[in-house]
Amino acid sequence: MADQPLIFARDLVKRFGDFTAVDGIDLEVAPGEAFGFLGPNGAGKSSTMRMIGCVSVPTSGELRILGMDPVRDGTAIRARLGVCPQLDNLDPDLTVRENLTTYARYFGLSRSESHRRADELLEFVRLSDRAKGKVEPLSGGMKRRLTIARALVNEPDLVLLDEPTTGLDPQARHLLWERLFRLKQRGTTLVLTTHYMDEAEQLCDRLVVMDGGKIIAEGSPRSLIETYSTAEVVELRFPDGLDFNADYAAKLAGVGERIDPLPDRVLVYADDGDAALAEVHRRGLTPSTVLVRRSTLEDVFLQLTGRTLVD
Amino acid sequence: MTAGTLHPTLAVLNRQLTLYRRLWQASIFSSFVLPVLFLISIGIGVGRYVGSVEGVDYLSWIVPGVLASTAFQIALGESTYAVLGDFKYVRAYHAMRATPVRPVDMVCGHLLYLVLRAEAAVLAFLVVVVFFGGLHSPWSLATPVVCGLLIAATAAPVTAFAARIDHDSYFSLLFRLVMIPSTLFAGVFFPVEQLPAVVRPLAYASPMWHGVEMCRAATLGRATAWPLAVHVGYLLVWAVGGVALAVLAFRRRLED
Numbered sequence: 001m002a003d004q005p006l007i008f009a010r011d012l013v014k015r016f017g018d019f020t021a022v023d024g025i026d027l028e029v030a031p032g033e034a035f036g037f038l039g040p041n042g043a044g045k046s047s048t049m050r051m052i053g054c055v056s057v058p059t060s061g062e063l064r065i066l067g068m069d070p071v072r073d074g075t076a077i078r079a080r081l082g083v084c085p086q087l088d089n090l091d092p093d094l095t096v097r098e099n100l101t102t103y104a105r106y107f108g109l110s111r112s113e114s115h116r117r118a119d120e121l122l123e124f125v126r127l128s129d130r131a132k133g134k135v136e137p138l139s140g141g142m143k144r145r146l147t148i149a150r151a152l153v154n155e156p157d158l159v160l161l162d163e164p165t166t167g168l169d170p171q172a173r174h175l176l177w178e179r180l181f182r183l184k185q186r187g188t189t190l191v192l193t194t195h196y197m198d199e200a201e202q203l204c205d206r207l208v209v210m211d212g213g214k215i216i217a218e219g220s221p222r223s224l225i226e227t228y229s230t231a232e233v234v235e236l237r238f239p240d241g242l243d244f245n246a247d248y249a250a251k252l253a254g255v256g257e258r259i260d261p262l263p264d265r266v267l268v269y270a271d272d273g274d275a276a277l278a279e280v281h282r283r284g285l286t287p288s289t290v291l292v293r294r295s296t297l298e299d300v301f302l303q304l305t306g307r308t309l310v311d
Numbered sequence: 312m313t314a315g316t317l318h319p320t321l322a323v324l325n326r327q328l329t330l331y332r333r334l335w336q337a338s339i340f341s342s343f344v345l346p347v348l349f350l351i352s353i354g355i356g357v358g359r360y361v362g363s364v365e366g367v368d369y370l371s372w373i374v375p376g377v378l379a380s381t382a383f384q385i386a387l388g389e390s391t392y393a394v395l396g397d398f399k400y401v402r403a404y405h406a407m408r409a410t411p412v413r414p415v416d417m418v419c420g421h422l423l424y425l426v427l428r429a430e431a432a433v434l435a436f437l438v439v440v441v442f443f444g445g446l447h448s449p450w451s452l453a454t455p456v457v458c459g460l461l462i463a464a465t466a467a468p469v470t471a472f473a474a475r476i477d478h479d480s481y482f483s484l485l486f487r488l489v490m491i492p493s494t495l496f497a498g499v500f501f502p503v504e505q506l507p508a509v510v511r512p513l514a515y516a517s518p519m520w521h522g523v524e525m526c527r528a529a530t531l532g533r534a535t536a537w538p539l540a541v542h543v544g545y546l547l548v549w550a551v552g553g554v555a556l557a558v559l560a561f562r563r564r565l566e567d
Contacts, residue, residue, distance in 0.1 A: 016567075050567065053409060055408050055409060055565070055567070056566070057566070075411045075413060076411075078409060078411050079410075081409070083409040085406075085409070087402065087405075089403065089405050091330070091403060092401065093330055093333050093334060094329060094330060094333065095333075101329075102322075102325060102326040102329050103406065103410070105325050105326075106322045106323075106407060106410035106411065106412045108316040108317050108318075108322070108411070109317070110317070154410075
């Protein structure tokens, strides 16, 4: 039982009428893992999450959650999941604390136990001073932290986070990441979707890249970068680049491992960015701005699909 | 079930009661004050000109009608915007769906809450009526039971309706075509027999008339118009059928 995967999927498909949202994916998530679905909007991430959360019935394929069948044992599975949905669904007329206590009772917890856990979780997400306040005046980041606290109220074996930081400002995102990282350190199994590269790199031990309902790559953030990109990337912007980036790319042939002309800039993939940049200058090219940076999952996605991730 | 754990239906009830603790002020007038105003204005004011109906003073005659219509209006009114809002804006039912709470718990928790809420108004009204001398039989003690049945028979199908629609403009149809006509013509203020024979079946079709009829039999200590089992059975059909329809509607709305 100990090494049984918490999530097991084989050839999982979800169709809505003629539209295939999830097109035959295989998955295994082990206890204690922080697992991510990375992909653009419409890639099938949320549909997959809803099937895992036992609120959406798979069209075909095999799916086991915590070793159980999500259609037959949905209620028993949901009792052990913590779900942070993409859209906030907090009760605006209840206080912050009441949002946790009423939700705790959906899991059958006693009044005293639900109060104990609410106070403990408000402490964890740093909202204790807002406990008696209404939900409405909370900032987006605070509401999301409260939703995460709510997802933890039943001490779940598996926490599902659907785009946990979408729409939050950078400061709120970092505080949220820090809290999620704390959870991960406690050994809580996290499954999250995101279209932010940095989020996936910060939080995930392992991730799958999804596009058009399919899994197009899988691995740790580091191994994906090593497989599909180079150690470093040089970003070059030319003053007349909007019209001539393709020409510049031709002039850069042979610099680094690979050249990728985008509408607004040219990317040079190289294991040694500074050496590649020296070669650019040696060829007499004069970009208006230059950035040598570490390769990211964004580059992996670009390499895999030919498109940028957040459009 | 181990000690201290809560059935999911009661957990839904707990949420509604917690919400009501925050919002009760808004309902004081319509639930507790308005029925008494009706009693004074129509029962005493209009009653002075009417004299007696079916052998009792007019005030005593309309007490059971106002009682049942109070329960009916709370049941109907609280199953409209509140239910649609919890699907569309608050998404409270979506939040519950991610937990062990099932659609049947959501529906039954909501109905239990409405029964408790409307019964509070019913009991308060009964206490006031005692001082007006409006109760004439110990059977009056049975009126809360009748009202409970009427609440379920009304709230369950309306809840199913609210869970099916996508826009609140349908509610004004419900108010105009069901609530107002039932209040005016289903035996609250005058006997249904006064209506032309062709429209009487509409009054008989309304759950309200059956509730009013049973409440009136109880407070005046007389027999019901139709056999008691028919009145009870008719309301039970609405209640049970309504719950079934509501559970189906919730399930459909929450599935994707």
